[in-house]
Amino acid sequence: MGNNNNLVPGFNDERDDSLKINLEKLNDVENGLIIYLNGYIDTYNSSFFQKRIQKVVEAGFINLVFNCASLNYVSSTGIGSFTAFLKMIKPKGGDIVLLEIQPKVYEVFQLLGFSQFFNIKDSMQEASMFFKQGAPVADSIFPKIFSCPVCSKRLKATKSGRFRCSECKSILAINPQGQVFLG
Template sequence: MSNDSIVQGFDLEKDDSLKINLHVRDEALVLYLTGYIDTYNSNLFQKRIVKAVNAGFNKLIFQCGGLNYVSSTGIGSFTAFLKLVKGKNGDLVLIDVQPKVFEVFQLLGFSKFFNIKRNLDEAIEFFSNTGSSAAEKTIFPKIFKCPICSKKLKASKSGRFRCSECKTILAIDKTGQVFLG
């Protein structure tokens, strides 16, 4: 199935620096990203994604396995998409985020705003469960101490983040268990 058969006119404008392939899974639009997002191509990236949202997709899954660089402008694009789909009772999930791309999200403090999952099945499950289970809602927000520096931290949901004091990368699972990395 071609991109244009999923979102009419999606491929009218393209950029070789960022390839986007569309796939529909359940009620979500999966966007396979290959290349990079920077100041020069972020405007076209935004236009194409807005076209998909305007076509009725408010559950977006960005498959980032082939995304090798995202600038702060690119992060701004993802933030704009999140605001756009939240306004339409939707959400977005990032999956298979490469470590150096994830680090940009963390360094800029945006990793806590995005739903970042390991794979497509977890992303689909996220949308099936409307974001979190009843058990997770009773655990979060969770206050705990950083295992490295003992700084008191608060996690509003499961995921990965960076300690504000020692900058250690931490992960917290749905049960509230804290891990390094």
């Protein structure tokens, strides 16, 4: 916690008990920073969240890994904050990785249709590799168009993972080989 101001001058000048943010330099990624989020992001604290990340970007960090393991809730306003960060850093040549998202938080991204805009990874190693090799070359399987096994709605998956059918709300899983399963 003490090194936040060392990495980003003035970072700890403002605090919010509902969202604690810790910073750690991502040593093997140029202009990289890990941002540990603990708490929740909603309408009331999203402005605080955006101001803190604005300071991070102004300090020159444009390759951001948001570790969401301790983030237990994100409202649509919070997702809007992440979208604003993408718009802020993409023109500077940076990108964002969301790491270790809890299932209930990921579900909000899915339901609002934002999961396809973000690079969501399960491990720090995957996040580092993403920045080292740049955006992954499109896999020949993805994006994959398929029919929901429950309601036959045509769906599109941009990558493997779990998501909810937009029609019948069934939870589906698609593996890296493109096979679709319930649950």
